[in-house]
Amino acid sequence: MTEHSRDDAVARDAADPLGHLPSLFVRDDPDLVYLDGNSLGMLPHRTRERLADVVTREWGGEGVRGWHHWFELPAQVGDRLGTGLLGAAAGQVLVTDSITVNLFKLVTAAVTRDAARTVIVSDQRSFPTDRYVVEGVADAVGASVRWVESDPVDGVSVDQVRSALGGDVAVVALQHVDYRSGVIADVRAVNDVVHAAGALALWDLAHSAGSVPVELDAWQVDLAVGCTYKYLNAGPGAPGFLFVRRGLQGQLGNPIRGWWAQPEPFEMDAPFAPAADLSRFLTGTQSVLGMSAVDESAAMLVEVGIDALRRRSQQLVGYLVELALARLQPLGFTLRSPADAERRGGHIVLAHPDAATIGAALVQKANVVPDVRPPDLIRLSPAPSSSSFVEVWEGVDRIAALVASGGYRGTAVRRVT
Amino acid sequence: MTEHSRDDAVARDAADPLGHLPSLFVRDDPDLVYLDGNSLGMLPHRTRERLADVVTREWGGEGVRGWHHWFELPAQVGDRLGTGLLGAAAGQVLVTDSITVNLFKLVTAAVTRDAARTVIVSDQRSFPTDRYVVEGVADAVGASVRWVESDPVDGVSVDQVRSALGGDVAVVALQHVDYRSGVIADVRAVNDVVHAAGALALWDLAHSAGSVPVELDAWQVDLAVGCTYKYLNAGPGAPGFLFVRRGLQGQLGNPIRGWWAQPEPFEMDAPFAPAADLSRFLTGTQSVLGMSAVDESAAMLVEVGIDALRRRSQQLVGYLVELALARLQPLGFTLRSPADAERRGGHIVLAHPDAATIGAALVQKANVVPDVRPPDLIRLSPAPSSSSFVEVWEGVDRIAALVASGGYRGTAVRRVT
Numbered sequence: 001m002t003e004h005s006r007d008d009a010v011a012r013d014a015a016d017p018l019g020h021l022p023s024l025f026v027r028d029d030p031d032l033v034y035l036d037g038n039s040l041g042m043l044p045h046r047t048r049e050r051l052a053d054v055v056t057r058e059w060g061g062e063g064v065r066g067w068h069h070w071f072e073l074p075a076q077v078g079d080r081l082g083t084g085l086l087g088a089a090a091g092q093v094l095v096t097d098s099i100t101v102n103l104f105k106l107v108t109a110a111v112t113r114d115a116a117r118t119v120i121v122s123d124q125r126s127f128p129t130d131r132y133v134v135e136g137v138a139d140a141v142g143a144s145v146r147w148v149e150s151d152p153v154d155g156v157s158v159d160q161v162r163s164a165l166g167g168d169v170a171v172v173a174l175q176h177v178d179y180r181s182g183v184i185a186d187v188r189a190v191n192d193v194v195h196a197a198g199a200l201a202l203w204d205l206a207h208s209a210g211s212v213p214v215e216l217d218a219w220q221v222d223l224a225v226g227c228t229y230k231y232l233n234a235g236p237g238a239p240g241f242l243f244v245r246r247g248l249q250g251q252l253g254n255p256i257r258g259w260w261a262q263p264e265p266f267e268m269d270a271p272f273a274p275a276a277d278l279s280r281f282l283t284g285t286q287s288v289l290g291m292s293a294v295d296e297s298a299a300m301l302v303e304v305g306i307d308a309l310r311r312r313s314q315q316l317v318g319y320l321v322e323l324a325l326a327r328l329q330p331l332g333f334t335l336r337s338p339a340d341a342e343r344r345g346g347h348i349v350l351a352h353p354d355a356a357t358i359g360a361a362l363v364q365k366a367n368v369v370p371d372v373r374p375p376d377l378i379r380l381s382p383a384p385s386s387s388s389f390v391e392v393w394e395g396v397d398r399i400a401a402l403v404a405s406g407g408y409r410g411t412a413v414r415r416v417t
Numbered sequence: 418m419t420e421h422s423r424d425d426a427v428a429r430d431a432a433d434p435l436g437h438l439p440s441l442f443v444r445d446d447p448d449l450v451y452l453d454g455n456s457l458g459m460l461p462h463r464t465r466e467r468l469a470d471v472v473t474r475e476w477g478g479e480g481v482r483g484w485h486h487w488f489e490l491p492a493q494v495g496d497r498l499g500t501g502l503l504g505a506a507a508g509q510v511l512v513t514d515s516i517t518v519n520l521f522k523l524v525t526a527a528v529t530r531d532a533a534r535t536v537i538v539s540d541q542r543s544f545p546t547d548r549y550v551v552e553g554v555a556d557a558v559g560a561s562v563r564w565v566e567s568d569p570v571d572g573v574s575v576d577q578v579r580s581a582l583g584g585d586v587a588v589v590a591l592q593h594v595d596y597r598s599g600v601i602a603d604v605r606a607v608n609d610v611v612h613a614a615g616a617l618a619l620w621d622l623a624h625s626a627g628s629v630p631v632e633l634d635a636w637q638v639d640l641a642v643g644c645t646y647k648y649l650n651a652g653p654g655a656p657g658f659l660f661v662r663r664g665l666q667g668q669l670g671n672p673i674r675g676w677w678a679q680p681e682p683f684e685m686d687a688p689f690a691p692a693a694d695l696s697r698f699l700t701g702t703q704s705v706l707g708m709s710a711v712d713e714s715a716a717m718l719v720e721v722g723i724d725a726l727r728r729r730s731q732q733l734v735g736y737l738v739e740l741a742l743a744r745l746q747p748l749g750f751t752l753r754s755p756a757d758a759e760r761r762g763g764h765i766v767l768a769h770p771d772a773a774t775i776g777a778a779l780v781q782k783a784n785v786v787p788d789v790r791p792p793d794l795i796r797l798s799p800a801p802s803s804s805s806f807v808e809v810w811e812g813v814d815r816i817a818a819l820v821a822s823g824g825y826r827g828t829a830v831r832r833v834t
Contacts, residue, residue, distance in 0.1 A: 026477035036481045043477040051472050059652050060443035060460040064453045100675035100701025128676040129701055132689040136674030235476050236705035257553030258517035259545040266832055272549040284517025284546055288653035289706045
């Protein structure tokens with residue numbers, strides 16, 4: 001059995017104590033190589049069953065009476081995520097709205113808290129929504145954004161953040177795992193300098209939740225947002241989540257004043273008075289299907305344990321990097337993720353001048369699903385729960401064959417992967 | 418066959434050309450009397466099937482490749498609602514976010530459009546979210562709310578609106594069908610006085626969409642929001658919708674600047690520049706399950722036709738009023754909805770001093786689902802698509818029996834119906 005052979009990958013799967021995890025997912029096409037769990041996680045069998053039960057037995061059978069228990073879902077499922085995967089004591093995480101709307105709520109709350117602090121620090125290489133939302137909030141409330149520019153591979157440094165800070169900064173909003181390079185920020189160290197300047201630290205956990213250990217309490221995070229359709233496997237457009245440190249909850253206001261933020265929403269003549277606790281960050285009626293999917297898929301991950309998932313993620317990603325350096329680098333690919341495995345999240349990114357057409361051809365001709373990020377990046381993620389070593393091997397093998405043959409040339413590029 | 422007998426109700430169902438409609442819904446408990454379609458509509462068989470297909474074949478089978486078609490859902494399903502049920506030409510309705518978030522977006526857009534207009538006119542008897550959101554927006558942008566107080570039964574009058582108007586008013590935000598009395602506002606007449614004052618007219622269609630004809634274009638509505646879990650039968654917490662008149666789309670900004678509001682969201686290095694069209698009112702990634710449920714359930718209603726649904730609604734509600742006056746009024750109930758059938762939407766409201774315990778006992782002891790609105794109101798709605806004359810008869814019969822016997826006394830009241 002030679003190094004980098006398919007047999008070697010098969011042997012790695014056979015020896016993996018978590019090698020059964022991929023069988024927990026719906027996978028009707030055994031030939032499919034799905035390396036895009038960082039964009040949309042796969043469907044767990046148990047989540048399919050839970051959704052069918054919520055639709056038929058809960059909505060169909062209980063009707064409006066279901067709100068007796070549905071009403072608790074944002075906080076209940078929030079606690080499952082918070083205590084199970086994010087290192088947050090209960091009462092600090094809500095599953096609600098979308099990550100974009102949650103970011104809007106929390107950034108607005110942070111920058112309107114103290115009239116003397118009117119600057120938002122953020123990274124001009126962040127995911128578009130992160131940049132757009134902070135700019136929009138700044139324009140709306142008469143604040144401004146002070147940009148740092150993170151390194152394309154190594155991400156944001158503590159020094160960069162420190163030099164952007166000052167007594168005028170209300171909040172520093174950054175990504176935990178960079179959406180392109182996959183580099184993991186040193187949250188604890190950044191928070192220390194942010195707090196020393198009297199500002200709040202807000203972290204976007206979109207690319208870390210469910211794949212990388214997060215310790216919101218231990219790292220003294222103030223605010224966080226995330227989505228559930230990536231490594232949390234809750235389905236396309238499933239709700240986002242938000243975290244507000246307990247000690248801050250009474251000090252921050254939700255700019256979107258919906259009826260669910262009232263302690264007694266069914267006292268319908270009452271004037272608005274926000275709940276004293278986290279529920280003030282709710283808005284209106286939330287998706288019961290979405291919250292139920294998060295609940296079920298997150299429960300599956302909690303049972304495995306985030307540390308075990310991280311170990312498996314590092315093994316799969318490490319193997320992917322090893323194969324990519326051996327077989328794809330000679331074909332013109334360059335690794336644009338950290339070389340150090342400890343600094344990498346659940347995905348890597350490879351640059352190639354023909355990334356767009358290669359990505360399109362992988363989907364259309366090779367049954368490999370990556371994603372493409374303009375202008376020249378291909379992201380690959382073997383999700384720690386749903387992928388296998390053989391899948392990683394197959395992915396690299398098909399990419400190598402496609403690029404070596406030139407068979408990707410001329411493939412029509414579509415907007416989405 | 419005597420008047421107001423069960424046999425008479427059976428005969429009405431038999432003679433109804435749309436008497437088959439209730440069979441299109443999941444109803445595993447044949448004894449259930451569900452008169453709360455105005456709060457949460459029932460589950461159509463075809464929507465159950467569509468959701469199973471979206472979960473298994475689309476998410477499970479296509480994975481992230483599903484975004485090729487999912488990305489179009491907000492506008493596609495919006496057009497289905499707009500052109501099929503709301504009298505809006507294509508390109509003016511989006512299914513997205515929640516009604517609360519949509520209201521926030523549109524009210525903020527309207528009140529920040531012209532610096533000389535800093536007043537929002539609204540009804541202090543509106544649904545809580547409507548009141549809370551306009552107050553929150555006013556506080557945030559330095560505007561103010563000028564309240565009218567609608568009549569508890571007859572709703573808001575044109576004169577009330579006229580007297581609240583002035584050159585300082587940016588937008589008038591009102592309910593099309595009042596969430597308590599069910600009275601239908603004269604949208605066209607109100608809009609005329611609003612427009613004469615140079616303000617914009619925003620209507621909340623939560624209690625009208627799918628039950629009452631809406632003519633957004635013909636009535637010259639500027640802005641509207643609504644939800645899809647009531648008469649549109651899209652399930653608990655399904656997404657909201659918003660309408661922006663075409664001519665206004667380029668003039669209004671979305672305060673929540675998400676990446677879906679960019680014309681090219683996948684050009685991820687681009688600075689924010691909102692789409693020229695309606696898609697500027699999108700935020701982030703939307704619930705594919707939710708939008709698909711709206712699509713399927715709305716398609717069912719479009720096939721029946723809103724005028725036919727309205728006729729059936731008027732027959733069922735008229736029959737309910739007739740029975741209530743004959744059998745419930747003598748037991749201490751008072752009708753708090755308009756006497757004129759043309760002015761009533763899809764639900765009515767009855768006042769009774771013991772409404773809270775009667776409502777609780779109906780659910781817990783009589784298998785009748787109404788809803789209760791403090792302090793003394795019970796709302797009843799025979800949904801035009803899922804209810805029958807026999808169901809209305811059974812509901813009134815069980816209410817009468819429960820109240821006549823005093824058997825409701827002492828029933829524990831829970832927060833939700």
